[in-house]
Amino acid sequence: MFIQTESTPNPATLKFLPGKAVMQSGTANFADQSEAGRSPLAVRLFSIEGVAGVFLGSDFVTVTKSDDKEWDVMRPQILGGIMEHYQSGRAIIDNDESADASDDDSEDDPIIKQIKELIDTRVRPAVAQDGGDIVFKGFEGGIVSLHMQGACAGCPSSTATLKHGIENMLKYYVPEVQEVRAVE
Numbered sequence: 001m002f003i004q005t006e007s008t009p010n011p012a013t014l015k016f017l018p019g020k021a022v023m024q025s026g027t028a029n030f031a032d033q034s035e036a037g038r039s040p041l042a043v044r045l046f047s048i049e050g051v052a053g054v055f056l057g058s059d060f061v062t063v064t065k066s067d068d069k070e071w072d073v074m075r076p077q078i079l080g081g082i083m084e085h086y087q088s089g090r091a092i093i094d095n096d097e098s099a100d101a102s103d104d105d106s107e108d109d110p111i112i113k114q115i116k117e118l119i120d121t122r123v124r125p126a127v128a129q130d131g132g133d134i135v136f137k138g139f140e141g142g143i144v145s146l147h148m149q150g151a152c153a154g155c156p157s158s159t160a161t162l163k164h165g166i167e168n169m170l171k172y173y174v175p176e177v178q179e180v181r182a183v184e
Helices: 033-038 040-046 071-088 110-129 158-173
Strands: 004-007 013-017 028-030 051-056 061-065 132-140 143-150 179-182
Touching (some): 013 071, 110 132
Parallel strands (some): 143 179
8 A cells, every 4th residue: 555645735734645535425623632533543643642633535634743743753653554544444434424514504595505615616625635624614794604624724824825815715706705714
């Protein structure tokens, strides 16, 4: 098994591409070890000293390290952990639920539907290239709330991406949008 490694705009995060599907649908974000219980792969990766976050995308795993660790030491351990997991035959996620919170189709508001569609078709594919994800959390009073995951969370360029890229695009297509904010 050959696993490619790619850098991301976030220096604390690396993207690992195992050449196989990771998530069948949606994404899963584990901000710390206590959240990883439903994913044997995430549990395995959090057992490596210095792993501070794990994000699972369709065909990639994004790992965030703590500030006091170096990638030169951690990268081989993470590669080994991913390889061992795939060789074990265990599931990536024990139950088939996705952590993707943007699947709430109960919203009938056409503005919210348009915002979600723009995020899903124009924003999410681009940030997935960088090892992250952006999830719609709400729209109220002209303000769009988005949750940044994976490499996007804590990335030095995420504020610029949010304000200059996503906000400008949403304002252009949806005049009701006045501002875009990141939320936890």
